[in-house]
Amino acid sequence: MKVAYVFSTTNSQKILNNMIIPQLEKDTHVAEVVGMFFFMDNTFFLLRGTEMGERLQQIHDKTGMLLMACDQCAIERNIEKDLVPGASIGCFPQLYTALAGVGVDQVITL
Template sequence: MKVAYIFSSTTSQKILDNMIIPQLEGDTHGAEVAGMFFFMDNTYFLLDGSELGERLRQIQEKNGMLLMACDKCAIERGIENKLISGAKIGCFPQLYAALGGAGIDQVITL
């Protein structure tokens, strides 16, 4: 099964940091993650130099998943040029284009 995650809630960090990332690092997640999209303050998860960002970068390098921050959210926070290598910024049209051929079975919003 292929999934994509959209992180929009204030509880996203706990779920990502304590559940999803450790499962991906340990190859025990049970689904292939094609991409992750981050809204609002969750765009900080992709900040270069942060522990969470570094872990996401390493996973992305290993499995090639898309990491994308909402462009408007990143710009409002002044971090559009401070994201980890490999992360992109964009809006829904860019997300759809990037994941359109990935064969996503389920989109999960947290």
């Protein structure tokens, strides 16, 4: 099963850091994660030089998983130029386009 995650809540850090990332690193997540989209303060998870950002970058390098920050959220926080190299910024039209060819079975919002 191919899934994409949308991180929009304040609980996202705990779920991502303590569950999803370790599972992806150990190849025990079961579902193939083809994309992650980050809203509001969750865009900080993609910052270059942070532990979470670097871990997500390593997963991106290994799997090609899409990492995207909400463009307006990143711009409002003045971080759009400080994201890990594998991350992009965009809105839903860019997210839909980027995920169109990968066959997403389910989108999960956390």
